[in-house]
Amino acid sequence: MNFKILTILSVLAMMGISCTADRLPLYKDASAPVEKRVEDLLRRMTLEEKVGQMNQYVGLEHIRKNEAALTEEELKNNTANAFYPGFNADSVAGWTRQGLVGSFLHVVTIEEANYLQSLALESRLAIPLIFGIDAIHGNANAPDNTVYPTNIGLACTFDTDLAYRIARETAAEMRAMNMHWTFNPNVEVARDPRWGRVGETFGEDPYLVSLMGAATVEGYQGDLSSDDVLACIKHFAGGSQPINGTNGSPTDLSERTIREVFFPPFEAGVEAGAMSLMTAHNELNGIPCHSNKWLMEDVARGEWGFKGFIVSDWMDIEHIHDLHATAENLKEAFYQSIMAGMDMHMHGVYWNEYVCGLVREGRIPERRIDESVRRILEMKFRLGLFEHPYADEGKTMEVRLCDEHRQTALEAARKSVVLLKNDGLLPLAPEKFRRVLVTGINADDHNILGDWSAEQKPENVVTVLEGLKAVSPQTDFVFVDQGWNPRKMTRSQVDKAAALARTSDLNIVVAGEYMYRGRWTERTSGEDTDRSDIGLVGLQNELIRKVAASGKPTVLVLVSGRPLGVEWAAEHLPALVNAWEPGMYGGQAVAEILYGKVNPSGKLAVTMPRSAGQVQMIYNHKPSQYFHPYSGTPSTPLYPFGYGLSYNRYEYSDLKLDKTEISSGDSVKVMVTVKNAGTMYGEEIVQLYIRDRFSSVTRPVKELKDFARVSLAPGESKTVEFAVTAEKLSFLDMNFRPVVEPGEFIVMAGSSSADEDLLKTSFHVR
Ligand code: BGC
Numbered sequence: 001m002n003f004k005i006l007t008i009l010s011v012l013a014m015m016g017i018s019c020t021a022d023r024l025p026l027y028k029d030a031s032a033p034v035e036k037r038v039e040d041l042l043r044r045m046t047l048e049e050k051v052g053q054m055n056q057y058v059g060l061e062h063i064r065k066n067e068a069a070l071t072e073e074e075l076k077n078n079t080a081n082a083f084y085p086g087f088n089a090d091s092v093a094g095w096t097r098q099g100l101v102g103s104f105l106h107v108v109t110i111e112e113a114n115y116l117q118s119l120a121l122e123s124r125l126a127i128p129l130i131f132g133i134d135a136i137h138g139n140a141n142a143p144d145n146t147v148y149p150t151n152i153g154l155a156c157t158f159d160t161d162l163a164y165r166i167a168r169e170t171a172a173e174m175r176a177m178n179m180h181w182t183f184n185p186n187v188e189v190a191r192d193p194r195w196g197r198v199g200e201t202f203g204e205d206p207y208l209v210s211l212m213g214a215a216t217v218e219g220y221q222g223d224l225s226s227d228d229v230l231a232c233i234k235h236f237a238g239g240s241q242p243i244n245g246t247n248g249s250p251t252d253l254s255e256r257t258i259r260e261v262f263f264p265p266f267e268a269g270v271e272a273g274a275m276s277l278m279t280a281h282n283e284l285n286g287i288p289c290h291s292n293k294w295l296m297e298d299v300a301r302g303e304w305g306f307k308g309f310i311v312s313d314w315m316d317i318e319h320i321h322d323l324h325a326t327a328e329n330l331k332e333a334f335y336q337s338i339m340a341g342m343d344m345h346m347h348g349v350y351w352n353e354y355v356c357g358l359v360r361e362g363r364i365p366e367r368r369i370d371e372s373v374r375r376i377l378e379m380k381f382r383l384g385l386f387e388h389p390y391a392d393e394g395k396t397m398e399v400r401l402c403d404e405h406r407q408t409a410l411e412a413a414r415k416s417v418v419l420l421k422n423d424g425l426l427p428l429a430p431e432k433f434r435r436v437l438v439t440g441i442n443a444d445d446h447n448i449l450g451d452w453s454a455e456q457k458p459e460n461v462v463t464v465l466e467g468l469k470a471v472s473p474q475t476d477f478v479f480v481d482q483g484w485n486p487r488k489m490t491r492s493q494v495d496k497a498a499a500l501a502r503t504s505d506l507n508i509v510v511a512g513e514y515m516y517r518g519r520w521t522e523r524t525s526g527e528d529t530d531r532s533d534i535g536l537v538g539l540q541n542e543l544i545r546k547v548a549a550s551g552k553p554t555v556l557v558l559v560s561g562r563p564l565g566v567e568w569a570a571e572h573l574p575a576l577v578n579a580w581e582p583g584m585y586g587g588q589a590v591a592e593i594l595y596g597k598v599n600p601s602g603k604l605a606v607t608m609p610r611s612a613g614q615v616q617m618i619y620n621h622k623p624s625q626y627f628h629p630y631s632g633t634p635s636t637p638l639y640p641f642g643y644g645l646s647y648n649r650y651e652y653s654d655l656k657l658d659k660t661e662i663s664s665g666d667s668v669k670v671m672v673t674v675k676n677a678g679t680m681y682g683e684e685i686v687q688l689y690i691r692d693r694f695s696s697v698t699r700p701v702k703e704l705k706d707f708a709r710v711s712l713a714p715g716e717s718k719t720v721e722f723a724v725t726a727e728k729l730s731f732l733d734m735n736f737r738p739v740v741e742p743g744e745f746i747v748m749a750g751s752s753s754a755d756e757d758l759l760k761t762s763f764h765v766r
Helices: 003-014 034-044 047-053 060-069 072-077 089-097 110-121 151-155 160-175 206-221 255-271 293-303 316-322 330-340 351-360 366-382 403-416 464-471 491-502 517-522 540-548 567-572 586-594
Strands: 055-058 103-105 130-133 233-236 276-279 309-311 418-422 435-439 476-480 506-512 554-559 575-578 650-657 668-676 682-692 703-712 717-724 743-750 758-765
Touching: 034 366, 047 055, 047 351, 047 366, 055 089, 060 089, 060 110, 089 110, 130 366, 151 160, 151 206, 151 403, 160 206, 160 403, 206 255, 206 703, 233 255, 233 293, 255 276, 255 293, 276 293, 293 330, 309 366, 316 330, 330 351, 330 366, 351 366, 403 586, 435 464, 435 491, 435 540, 464 476, 464 506, 464 586, 476 491, 491 540, 506 540, 540 554, 540 567, 554 586, 575 586, 650 682, 650 743, 650 758, 668 682, 668 703, 668 743, 682 717, 703 717, 717 743
Parallel strands: 055 103, 103 130, 233 276, 276 309, 435 476, 435 506, 506 554, 554 575
Antiparallel strands: 418 575, 650 668, 668 717, 682 703, 682 743, 743 758
16 A cells, blocks of 8 residues: 555544445444534535534424415415425435535424435435424324423423423424424513413513423433434523514613623523524524624623524524625625524525535635534434434324323313402302303313414314313303404304303303414414503403303403503403413313312413503513603503412411521522411412612612412411522622622511512612
């Protein structure tokens, strides 16, 4: 062998590239360290293949369905439909075979996932695809999966262990259908109920959102191996406080507000190990989030050490050009986004051509592309996709919808329902109310599944009416259908219900919003479904009033992703229940609560204002917010954050501290006793709030700093202990440095954020 050949061979060997046909390339060796596999594979890739890894497409069936159902004009005008002008599903299949696609989204069957994977494995380097899906509350966006309550309901449980468990189960169901990456948790802090996406958030409090988000990330990701899925914290940042309440409209926030309110849950997500992050539709203070280097590079990667990859949101790199107009053309938009830190493009056809062009022209250095590809490949290796590219179609239903998961969905629904008002009517006594009218748009509809759910089989969903019949079989339930569409309710059906109310002993109206994605343009809440009003849509108020005018007791149950301003009902009806979007067993949980089989325990994770005119209404507002109250109408919410009743009375006493003076850097122990003064077993969410009395920068009137779900038998008392650490007392000073300032701190503990529900004491920091 001459020297030249030897040198070439040894160089190849050093690079880990084998020349023998029977030896696996290093990147295919499962026992090799991930970093080595990544580097080995990266070295073998062409520029086109690398840039392809950074691109995502929607599934072939999704494209085909749209092609069949919509006209060319409709497709062109609706960016939500993934239209690739001049290309079709076959083109995408072809690119997959050539190794020019890194990921798919909106693939909703195991068969399609496996099929697409087989195409990718035909490509030169056989790099598996990573399938992303919006598994927001269970893998509900695909049929035949467990559907848990949406995030807003889950947050009302204040149960982080439950959030973790749901995420673990979701990961198992996803992997069972060859899905590897969920676009959740949404860790945005919801501060505007007009915004239709409140339901997919954990509510308005940065601390609660942080904890629920982190638990969810940990549940999905486990140790990031072949049983786990990748979490995606989104949307970064600020889109949950759009200037006019509409999704994706500009966000204009001070750096203080961004850092104090919107960043902490993202930082907590990164700390919990989240390995992907999605940027937000909106511009933030004049810079589109998708070309925002400060967000992606300086804050996420620089300040927090985020090590995963960043994915764009739906067509949002395109929108840098065609909406925000800060790039003259699409190619420039791609350039801006990549140079600001973007790693993966959701989704579209010009990416490969333009991005390769930008590299060849020398505008984007290839090492910048390598950085992104490394991050993406690392996840594919760690998730075991090279070793487990397929899921077993014969075994998939052993995991999905298994008994254990169904039980968790039921438990979560039971814990998420919030009892807002009860004048002693509940729990219902079946012997007293023999004939019960049930009506309202959500009384017998699968809309209880919530946004981000596909249609599910009837046998896997319990509607409220079905739940009532099962829980109280001796009751004669008279149902008056109001249709599913609040905007199309008819007066004749409303009057029919009103007439039947007169001959019933009790009325249950199940009202609220309509969120089902399959009827996208007719919804009243959910993604891209924002409203300038937070009252009930259509004839729902008329229905409630006319039914209540019967003089028979009337219970209102709300099914909704957003807080609703139901002031009249709150004043005039004896009982009001907020079920949020309770998922597949929502109807059972609501019925069990109404009939006292389950003691309600949920607490509001978001303030319920009386009207949209009160917005912004949050419990953790600044001291001056109501210095001049509204003229003529109340300045108080309909129901405050943290509020929720049970069938017990819980008595709080003995709020104590272990010290009343500490030095900055020290912690204080807080103890409070809670007693179940009722006759039913119950679970109470004990809440701890702090106020920094005087500070160099204005601070909220109170901030949630801890909470505990406490189970109590009748008559039982427990003392709950919280640790208030220095970190919990700190805030960002004028220069955005965390600081604990000397002075008085007020400690409040109790059953909600309302002053009247809190015991108070204080301590001093020297
Ligand atoms: C939403 C994202 C979602 C994506 C993919 C976008 O419209 O804003 O939250 O993950 O679509 O479905």
